[in-house]
Amino acid sequence: MAKRYAVIMAGGKGERFWPASRLARPKHLLPIVGDKPMLAQTVERLGGSLPVENVIVITNIEQLEGVRAVCPMLPAENVVAEPVGRDTAAAVGLAMLLVKQRDPEASLAMLPADAFIQDADSFQTALDIAFQAAETSPSLVTIGIQPTEPATGYGYIHRGPVERVIGNRDIFGVRQFKEKPDLETAKCYLQNGEYFWNAGMFVWKVSTISEALAEFTPALKAGLDDIESGMASGQDLAELLDELYPKLEKISVDFAVMEKAKNVLTLAATFDWDDVGAWPAIERHLPADRAGNVKQGGAKFLNCSSNIVVSGDDHFVALIGVEDLIVVHVDDATLVCKKDQAQNIKQMVKSLGEEEALRKLL
């Protein structure tokens, strides 16, 4: 069996989880749902599938220290920081190089750091099947999520007919990758039944993704080749990336590769999955009282319904006569936000950045 790697993408600013999340402490470094930081959960979930030295995390400079802190089990050289963000295709290329350096025959899974998945066994089974599919034919394999609602916040994968069966699981061809749809379109996808959510989980061999990048994004691939040469000549990786990474073409892997490649396969996740995209999502993972209020930490509700409270264990929040609120308390800041305005948290965070005295809250 060829060697398998997982590369976890741990970037993202996590503004949607302010004030708990900050620039240097984004969502994946916080225990938003579950008892550990989301990234630590993601690393641990791979425990049954891969040895820890085959798990690599790509993050950014601001979060490097935080990532090392929540992933003490990872070898130091397995945590790599992009000096600047160059979108997902560049990150996919960097992941490919990091694995190729260790074993050019290997295959790798690309995984987001911050999805919440409880059924680790099912996850590991799906990952194993995806690896098998990628190892036994030169294909770009993605694990799709069966939609449960007409979500407009995800891209969709329109699957084709069954192309293979591995371990009793259908492996589908892919008709098309779809960008985030409007609500009407999302409803059609849901009803059609042939659409999965694109959760950003990909599995491929080093050689397969390398060829796909060369075919569909030759400029990016040329930039990656320069980095690869530097690595081969023993240059310090951080210095090399500082110099060459900013020059890479900035494009998403969906747009650059997945929407164009013909050799894409997909299988359906049978595990639970929640990307917990913003504060309202945590409600699904906390026990509610009769009036639909949920809490993490100390809180009491009087004449209240459908509120979400997140406070530390050392801070108590009392709610009286309010509904549909998100209340989040941390040491230096408190958020009180109507649930249906959670998308405006980003705007609030932006406005903090515009005032010198408030920049410490970012």
Added chain:
Amino acid sequence: MAKRYAVIMAGGKGERFWPASRLARPKHLLPIVGDKPMLAQTVERLGGSLPVENVIVITNIEQLEGVRAVCPMLPAENVVAEPVGRDTAAAVGLAMLLVKQRDPEASLAMLPADAFIQDADSFQTALDIAFQAAETSPSLVTIGIQPTEPATGYGYIHRGPVERVIGNRDIFGVRQFKEKPDLETAKCYLQNGEYFWNAGMFVWKVSTISEALAEFTPALKAGLDDIESGMASGQDLAELLDELYPKLEKISVDFAVMEKAKNVLTLAATFDWDDVGAWPAIERHLPADRAGNVKQGGAKFLNCSSNIVVSGDDHFVALIGVEDLIVVHVDDATLVCKKDQAQNIKQMVKSLGEEEALRKLL
């Protein structure tokens, strides 16, 4: 001129200002409005009228330390604690004894600790006129507040015809003291024009209030006489009160005396007055943004209207998409309360007292 004293009543649990107020740190020990604790403002406001040694504060055991801390200017013996609360008539009796011990010929003003009055000159003028009225005839003088709205939270004073004029100010007789009315009745009072709010500000000679207590509440007066005898024999005041105060009749001064006495006079306050009875009241004393939001401390509003935020300078509160909320942050607790449910803060505080782990928040 006979000697004049002021006795400030600084009891009250201040539950309505939770979480800022606590059992040992009630409203009058906090700078709810203005830059000093309400009690300190009340003491300072008397500065032009009385020497500081003629200002006495009656509080309770729990708040004794806090009162001494915010009133360092007062002689230690001028801060006296009731061992238990026995309603206002007993407190009036104790005030009378404390002044009588110093000067049996004196007159005294009874004042609440926590009213917000900015026009100190007008206040001192009114107080001087009330003292003159009380000193020149054996009468129970009260300073009434001209109502500005049909408030149901105050008792009312139905004034009679002008009985005297002192310093160009009308001193009225009193037809009747009225308990807190319902809204319809309050509207009638407001329209009638002969009704003042009863702000609990009384002025009388020691001999006048002593005789009134003897006439209308002889049992209470007998208990007070026992305390007086003990004081005369040099017993320690605290020990004396511990022993005898709990035995005093428990009744309000309005009900026991003011509603029955014939020799009651009243004059209208010309100073501003706000008893700042609960969180919604502080709105009147803070500058509002265009959408009617007010704040004390760090806060920002996005798509918000008519909110009140009170936070420390070291804590920032962000509100998004909410209206008519009171948000109060202190170190160990945060309150989020719909304005029109502020009366339920007491119930929340009560429920905290029912849980061992939350009792520290009282």
